[in-house]
Amino acid sequence: MATIRKREWTSPKGEEKTAWLVDYRDGSGARRFKQFSRKKDADAWLTSAAWQVSQGTHTPDSQSITVAQACDIWIAAAESKGRERGTIQQYRQLADLHIAPLIGAEKLSRLTQPKVAAFVDKLLEARSRDMTHKAVRALARVLGEAQRRGLIAQNVAAGVKVERSSREKAKVEIPGKDELRALIEHADADMKPLVMTAILTGLRASELRGLRWADVDFKAATISVNQRADKFCQLGPPKSKAGYRTIPIGAALVKALKEWKLRSPKGEQGLVFPNRQGGVQDYGNLLRRRFYGLQIEAGLADPVIEKGKPKLDDKGRPVMTPRYGIHALRHACASGWIKQGVDLKRLTTWLGHSSVQMSIDVYGHLLSDPDGDAALVNAAHAELLG
Template identity: 40%
Template sequence: MSVRKRTWTGHGVQKEAWIVTYFDTKGVKRQKTFAKKRDADTFASKTDVEVREGIHIADRDSITVKQAGKLWITTGEGEGLERSTIEQRKRHLKFHIEDFIGDKLVSKMTVPLIREFEDQLREAGRSPAMVKKVLVSLGGILGDAVERGLAMRNSVRDMRQRRNGKEKRQEKRQKGKLKVGVHIPTPAEIRTILPTLEGHWRPLLITDIFSGMRSSELRGLRWVDVDLEGRAINVCQRADEYGKIGRPKSEAGERTIPIPPIVVNTLREWRLVCPRRDTGKVDDAGNPIMELHYVFPNGKGNLESHANIVNRALKPALVKAGVSIDTGKVDKDGNPIMRAKYTGLHSLRHFYASWCINRKADGGLELPVKSVQERLGHSSIQMTLDTYGHLFPRGDDADELAAAERSLLG
């Protein structure tokens, strides 16, 4: 590593510059020019440490964050990621990364620069949740660049490793625990909802209430995966938001869910009138050949959309059953306008989880946590405990404490 001064005369004016000469981690001789000696010395000191630690990448061997982001998207496409995931990567890159740090070299993305990027996102009005998601994407971009030899360090990963415990604690405090009657329908509310369900949405909502299937799993469910005689549903595939059929979210997502008589009887009746889809073939008389395929299709027998299920099935059903909240507004006839108390289909999945967990004396199944994990298709038992652990019956409630006291003290 050397720093030397170079002087020359141009147009009758004496000029000078400072040149840093060094060998990079590959043994290639490099030079970089600076107008001031102070800048040259700073670069030389920093580069000397990076070369010795094996983390130096010359500027000409690196690329910008924008370019690296496009390579990261290409990597995802090559890995066969779902379209929704690829689209999210593109949105994060275009709307949240490029305008702020798109022209920065990935080899120069240090922890201080990333902290500054975080501040810029917040000042620009991004929510804490969005900032976190964008940082995850930036970490993916830098990780891909490291694998391609375009950067030697993923500073997002380094930063998040130091923050990990603190972030998890903050996230838990912000989200809080799922509460029955707030995030999870109560058993009384479910009893109120069931008699009001009607039409072609009835079998879907009843199945969701008593199976806890994800929306994507319900939409992709085929009749061949429903065993009415064995009273079970085999989850083998799911439909993403773009209508593409694929495997469940994880290996644990492929599962068999026992279903109670109300679901069996409802599906048996529904099968008789369920819309069939056009196979694209015709019979000998020239009539189109139709087939039963999806269990909860649209009117043409094809995939139903998630938005339709939420907006045309769930919300109207809740309002009709009185499981609703007054918006404070009135319609043209002066009647109060109500909105659904629970706005997402996942609330029914939460109910199913609570039903599996609740004591039999309280109308639940009282299943052990491992069985709950398997029925929900969680990838780990820790995920089940983190989400629903507080709902499991405690062994130290007031009645049991009183009994223990009497036994101890006589």
């Protein structure tokens, strides 16, 4: 039977000390002790521990692993499930750079929600809210895996949230029509089909790099997404069920792709936009050497300013920085669909979003229709007032 008793002793310095000792047995019947400076803390802990013992989920401090060790278990579990190398790399960075340095030595059995809240406060002192949000989500997943394995009774990070101000959300940069036309007009014969496909289908860069000719149906005028290429140029399935989708394409893109198929590099994987050897195109090369260069050629770049003056290269020319990443073409496609009245369900499906809410979160500001709102209100007023 568990008991709490008062313990009194004299320290080596001659000071009178008092503590409250919890004497209990764990799930295996082994006798355990835990000491507290206040009786109410001992009472609260014993109530919780007794319930955990009855449920078979109690872990004594001496047998508990640390948060850092739990991170290793979480990452190993992700590897065993076949997560992509890029995903594993992100998990490891979150664990090594943001979780372990601040809370890694804490034992799971001693981790509480207030301690997780303190962890959040420490993160915010030196990291952005966005990075703090990612680190807390990762910790919740670490503890979730530990809970699934019976290493802890509850996930104390599950309810901890990092509020992110709408001001801190990255602004969606959307190229204008003139800029999109300039990109297409200045693209060389090899780059033009890829740019057109990105603008007219909204495919992600990873999906463009992994697209196969087998997934282009010229007769039905559709493109299906069934695989993607990761940052290491490894082909694999889309990252979510929603990633699998079929997108309708217009006659202009069908014509451009038919012409491109006749002269595109051939490879064993049958990719639509491969590198010169027919293999998977490296993302860094596509972005920095090809897409950035295209923007500078098309005039979609701005001079780098240093100390109030344009920075010059070795030849005395202004150093230019491109305005957009490849993902901006996906935003442009979504913007075009919205302006044409594509409904939210189709928009969500064609973009490969996991939910309608995700589409609203990203493109909600484009969904407003002041003229249409005014017409609806006037019609309602007329109906009500006769």
